[in-house]
Amino acid sequence: xxxxxxxxxxGLEIVAEVNSxxxxxxxxxxxxxxxxxxxxxxxxxxxxxxxxxxKGTARRxxxxxxxxxxxxxAQSNAFTSEEQTVYYAVVLPELQNQIVDLxxxxxxxxxxxxxxDTEKKVIxxxxxxxxxxxxxxxxxxxxxxxxxxxxLGNSVLGTQESVGALSQQQMMSYFEQRxxxxxxxxxxxxxxxxxxxxxQANQLCGDWKRYDVSRNTTRPVGQSxxxxxxxxxxIQQYIIQLAESPGSEDPNRYAARLLATIMGDDVGSRFxxxxxxxxxAEFAAMxxxxxxxxxVMMNYVCCAPQDAQRVLDVVQHEVDKLxxxxxxxxxxxxxxxxxxxxxVLRSERPSxxxxxxxxxxxxxxxxxxxxxxxxxxxxxxxxxxGQLLEMYDLRKTSTTAVGPLSSLQLP
Amino acid sequence: xRSTIYSESFDNGLTLLAESMPWLxxxxxxxxxxxxxxxxxxxxRGVANLLCDWMQRGCGQFDSRQFVxxxxxxxxxxxxxxxxxxxxxxxxxxxxxxxPTLGLxxxxxxxxxxxxxxxxxxxxxxxQELRALEDDLHQQAMLSLRRQxxxxxxxxxxxxxxxxxxxxxxxGAKSYFDTWIRPDETIISVAGNFDxxxxxxxxxxxxxxxxxxxxxxxxxxxxxxxxxxxPFESSQTHVGLxxxxxxxxxxxxYQARAAIGIMSDGMSxxxxxxxxxxxGLCYTVxxxxxxxxxxxxxxxxxxTSTERAQETLDVMxxxxxxxxxxxxxxxxxxxxxxxxxxxxxxQESSSSRAxxxxxxxxxxxxxxxxxxxxxxxxxITVDTINAYVAANPPKNYRVTTIGAKRLEVPSGIxxxxx
Numbered sequence: 129x130x131x132x133x134x135x136x137x138x139g140l141e142i143v144a145e146v147n148s149x150x151x152x153x154x155x156x157x158x159x160x161x162x163x164x165x166x167x168x169x170x171x172x173x174x175x176x177x178x179x180x181x182x183k184g185t186a187r188r189x190x191x192x193x194x195x196x197x198x199x200x201x202a203q204s205n206a207f208t209s210e211e212q213t214v215y216y217a218v219v220l221p222e223l224q225n226q227i228v229d230l231x232x233x234x235x236x237x238x239x240x241x242x243x244x245d246t247e248k249k250v251i252x253x254x255x256x257x258x259x260x261x262x263x264x265x266x267x268x269x270x271x272x273x274x275x276x277x278x279x280l281g282n283s284v285l286g287t288q289e290s291v292g293a294l295s296q297q298q299m300m301s302y303f304e305q306r307x308x309x310x311x312x313x314x315x316x317x318x319x320x321x322x323x324x325x326x327x328q329a330n331q332l333c334g335d336w337k338r339y340d341v342s343r344n345t346t347r348p349v350g351q352s353x354x355x356x357x358x359x360x361x362x363i364q365q366y367i368i369q370l371a372e373s374p375g376s377e378d379p380n381r382y383a384a385r386l387l388a389t390i391m392g393d394d395v396g397s398r399f400x401x402x403x404x405x406x407x408x409a410e411f412a413a414m415x416x417x418x419x420x421x422x423x424v425m426m427n428y429v430c431c432a433p434q435d436a437q438r439v440l441d442v443v444q445h446e447v448d449k450l451x452x453x454x455x456x457x458x459x460x461x462x463x464x465x466x467x468x469x470x471x472v473l474r475s476e477r478p479s480x481x482x483x484x485x486x487x488x489x490x491x492x493x494x495x496x497x498x499x500x501x502x503x504x505x506x507x508x509x510x511x512x513x514g515q516l517l518e519m520y521d522l523r524k525t526s527t528t529a530v531g532p533l534s535s536l537q538l539p
Numbered sequence: 540x541r542s543t544i545y546s547e548s549f550d551n552g553l554t555l556l557a558e559s560m561p562w563l564x565x566x567x568x569x570x571x572x573x574x575x576x577x578x579x580x581x582x583x584r585g586v587a588n589l590l591c592d593w594m595q596r597g598c599g600q601f602d603s604r605q606f607v608x609x610x611x612x613x614x615x616x617x618x619x620x621x622x623x624x625x626x627x628x629x630x631x632x633x634x635x636x637x638x639p640t641l642g643l644x645x646x647x648x649x650x651x652x653x654x655x656x657x658x659x660x661x662x663x664x665x666x667q668e669l670r671a672l673e674d675d676l677h678q679q680a681m682l683s684l685r686r687q688x689x690x691x692x693x694x695x696x697x698x699x700x701x702x703x704x705x706x707x708x709x710x711g712a713k714s715y716f717d718t719w720i721r722p723d724e725t726i727i728s729v730a731g732n733f734d735x736x737x738x739x740x741x742x743x744x745x746x747x748x749x750x751x752x753x754x755x756x757x758x759x760x761x762x763x764x765x766x767x768x769x770p771f772e773s774s775q776t777h778v779g780l781x782x783x784x785x786x787x788x789x790x791x792x793y794q795a796r797a798a799i800g801i802m803s804d805g806m807s808x809x810x811x812x813x814x815x816x817x818x819g820l821c822y823t824v825x826x827x828x829x830x831x832x833x834x835x836x837x838x839x840x841x842x843t844s845t846e847r848a849q850e851t852l853d854v855m856x857x858x859x860x861x862x863x864x865x866x867x868x869x870x871x872x873x874x875x876x877x878x879x880x881x882x883x884x885x886q887e888s889s890s891s892r893a894x895x896x897x898x899x900x901x902x903x904x905x906x907x908x909x910x911x912x913x914x915x916x917x918x919i920t921v922d923t924i925n926a927y928v929a930a931n932p933p934k935n936y937r938v939t940t941i942g943a944k945r946l947e948v949p950s951g952i953x954x955x956x957x
Binding site for chain 2: 149150151152182190191193194195197198199200201202203204218219220246247248249250251252253254256257259260261262361362363364395396400401404405406407408409410430431432461462465466468469470472473476477478
């Protein structure tokens, strides 16, 4: 395994983790743009644009794009989050030239009006799909409640109204700014010919025009609050709590992830033994999410409505116990064993390394090998967890309850 | 680099399958015991699923907590669950930890504690699963469709019903365990980095004394009506559409699989282009081949807003009805590229190979090597697919809808409200 990195004259960065023994090649464009970069008038545009990128270019129709991806036998997709939009494909190594040609081309989409109108219907269907699916938009509502007016509280999907009102011109101007080569990274992992990749990128992306792009990275102040989203048809009650935790540049993120494993991993955690194992909750998770400049620790539980108060009391009790008593050496060692093993298992596929390498570069401009990542977890000591808990008060939360209930008490 | 395949049949009926992939750091295993929903009856629906949970609550020298801690310390990424055919435990781990992990699973399968208070907890977990499932409308539509395609118990979902789980007893669950958790036809498969001789000896030592208890029993019930509508105030109408297919063991399976691949695999597939790309009718649409041991079905789904649900169903049916008119060479060429890269990339995943080994053995009674699979794919032509779809056109559709309004279904389909 070897890291390679290069930058084109127009600012487009190229990074790769080369493993010449791999059976596949994974490649992607990471665009540093997402819902946190949107104004209210264009809420949902990043995600809608992600769909439109597959709708054709000067050289290819929408059918051509879909057809060629399939011809290459590519496992491909795209996703949009609060802070990035990623387009990826996994192919056999001999198809590097073809897949890079295709991905690079679609990064300059035509955004035709007719396609825009048809795809808008698909986006509206996607919004409705999530309306029907637990936790019924609860995640986005909880982010909005915690972050308040800070743009990290923006919805990724947008709403029926915001997407409905969006025009092709608005999308075009958003695209021109945000898809500047200075705001994008071409990432590859697995069996990559890196020299050929640079040459091809130069040829295909070298004339992309650069724009000055910035992001509002003011540090948000999380809001403590409690909101109910009443969904009478829901059988279960869903509760989401957000609290502050380390951001993506913060070295404390490893401690935070281990802490979340100890508290809320799907099996063997404190929440598991108190809530899931006795059948009091369907699931009870704690997980850390890292963004540029800040992070959130999320508790997410699902249980029967009649048990929701008790479940919330247990969650609160466990968090209180953690804040006053910390964790034990045994718990920390077990979490390290678990997390490190999973890091190594996941690394066997270039397709999974792609997201680690790409996110690491776009968030921190640095790369860590699998071995270095394992070491970073191994180096976390009990004191680090203690300091983390001094810095971040997990009792200060925003709580969102979704389901049939309209009242619950925070203990 | 190609893998090497091994197998060993033990006197008690247990089969060990293994695929050596020495380029990996990991190993993965699957233990498939033919004690799935197929062995259940109306009176004990959901018992296999409950048993699967109860078994994991203490075994051998470990109590429930010690067992979980031991697996966590070995870094085992694991799963356990029930399908229509099997009760299954699986895991992936760093290769060096394979031996102690298999030891833990031998305790789980041969020496579970079955404590009474843990039985009540396991039951509560099953209730949680059932309630959460009720909130998943997409899955509800597909569960109903399965019951329209397959007679009970094959169509039943492993979770059972609230009433059936309520009535399950410790004695009933233990008796199910005694009867059906047995080495006969059980498959242990391992893929990844291991030493075959050592593995075979370990499995012999761990499971060699597991007592065989032959005997078969399958109750056979009925199917749901041809059209099921479940009224629900949802944003979308969830449409399940199915028709009869063929099982993996059929010599024609790959013809059928290719035809459905042309309908649904990839962004240039017919359903994706016609339903989503051209008409913008939905976000999710797909069709898949489902296979039991001796029967198969094609199961399709689309989620769409109520006012466009009728058009969505009509377009889906039209696309399936057009299939016997034939597929094109360019469609097949694309599909083959997808199959080919899928086959090669399986070599990056010990987990996916471990589960494929077990599936091959269950469906075919042997392992299909990579070369054989490649030869099958090479042998598929437009003519072979077209001959298959001409002789076996999609027909006798079954439809489930969940949503605000009933839909018009093709004539000849009888219906009921659920």
